[in-house]
Amino acid sequence: MLTTDTRTVYDADLNLFRDQVRKFYARALIPNLDRWEEEGVVDRGFWLAAGDAGLLCPQVPEAYGGLGADYRYNAVIGEELSYAGSSAGITLQSDIVVDDIINYGSQGQKQRWLPGMVSGEVITAIAMTEPGAGSDLQGVRTTAIRDGNHYVVSGSKTYITNGQSADLIVVVAKTDPAAGSKGISLILVEGDRAGFKRGRNLDKVGQNSADTSELFFEDVRVPITNCLGEEGKGFAYLMNQLPQERLQIAIAGQAGAQRAFDEAVKFTKERKAFKQTVFDFQNTRFTLGALKAKLQAGWAHLDWCMARHLEKKLTAAEASAAKLFHTELQWEVCDAALQLHGGAGYMNEYPIARLWRDARVQRIYGGTSEIMKEVVARSI
Secondary structure, three states: OOOOOOOOOOOHHHHHHHHHHHHHHHHHHHHHHHHHHHHOOOOHHHHHHHHHOOOOOOOOOHHHOOOOOOHHHHHHHHHHHHHOOOOOOHHHHHHHHHHHHHHHOOHHHHHHHHHHHHHOOOOEEEEOOEOOEOOOHHHOOOEEEEEOOEEEEEEEEEEEEOOOOOOEEEEEEEOOOOOHHHHEEEEEEEOOOOOEEEEEEOOOOOOOOOOEEEEEEEEEEEEHHHEEOOOOOHHHHHHHHHHHHHHHHHHHHHHHHHHHHHHHHHHHHHOEEOOEEHHHOHHHHHHHHHHHHHHHHHHHHHHHHHHHHHOOOOOHHHHHHHHHHHHHHHHHHHHHHHHHHHHHHHOOOOHHHHHHHHHHHHHOOOOOHHHHHHHHHHOO
C-alpha cells in the first residue's frame, strides 16, 4: 500500500478520497485484472462504475457533472491505478482528453461530451501517432479538408489507447497541409461516423488490458463545429497540454516503481535459500537499500512537480525531466525486482512479471526518453 505520511501535496480530504479510490479498486478493478488482460480490453461496466464512484475527470466543473476538483485528485486516481498494476485507459481520458475539451471546447461541445465523460458513458481517445509520425507531430499526414460546412477527414492512426472502445476520438489532422505546425487542428470524430473504421486490437508486449488500435478515416465527414478550438491551433494546444500529460506518466512511473519494490521486499523476506531468506543476503539488502533511497527522492520530486503544476508554473522542461526520471526509475526498479525474484519473477503468476512488462513502454509513449533529454537540454 502506498504510504502518504511524508507527502507534502495531500491533505486530510485527499487522504479520505484515496481511501475511497482504494476500496473501489479492490472491489471493481483488482478482481478483473487477469480477465481484462486475457480479453485485451477493460469492459464498459468498469467505466460506468468508475464514473459512478467519481473517479473519472474529477476536474470537470460542477456545471457539467464533475467535482470541480484540482489536479491532486487526478494524481491520487493515477497513483493508485498504477500501484494496483492496471493499465486501464481512464487516466488518458481524465488527464489528457478531457482538458482539451475543457480548455478549448465550445459551449456546445462541453455540454455534449463532458457529462458523459464524467459518468463513463462516453469513452474517449486522442489519435496522434501515425505509421510515419510519432514524436514528430508536425509529420502527421491525416488531413481534414473543408468541404462546405464539413471537414472530410482522411488518413490512418496507430497505437491509439482506448481505440477499440472510444465513442469519441480527438483526431490530430492537418486542415492546411502547406502551413506546417500552424496547419494542424484537433477534430472531434464520433465513433459511429460513416467511413471511420477500427483496425485490430494490437498485440503488445505489455499493458494488455489497455486496448490499443489502428484507426482508419476514409473520407469521414464531420461538421465544421467538430473542430476543437480554433482551426490551425491544434499543435499549440497539444504543446500546452504536454506538461500535464508527462506529469501523469511520471506519476504512474513512480507508483509502479513503488509497487515493484514492495513486491521484491515481500518475496525476498519470504523466500528461503541456503538456510536464510533471500533478503538476508548482502546483495539483496544493498540492492533494495539503493532503490529505496531513489524512491524516497522520487516521491519528494513528484510532490514538487505537482505543487508547481497546481500553481501553473510547471514548465515543459521540468515535466519532461519528471517523465524521464520517474519512468527510467520505474524500469530500473522493476528489472531489479524481477531479478530478485529469480525464476519466479519470469512466471506470470507473480505480479512482478506484469509490472515489468507494463513498465517498458513508459519510456516510449508521451515522448521517448531520448526526446525528454533533448527537451531538458534545450533549457540549459
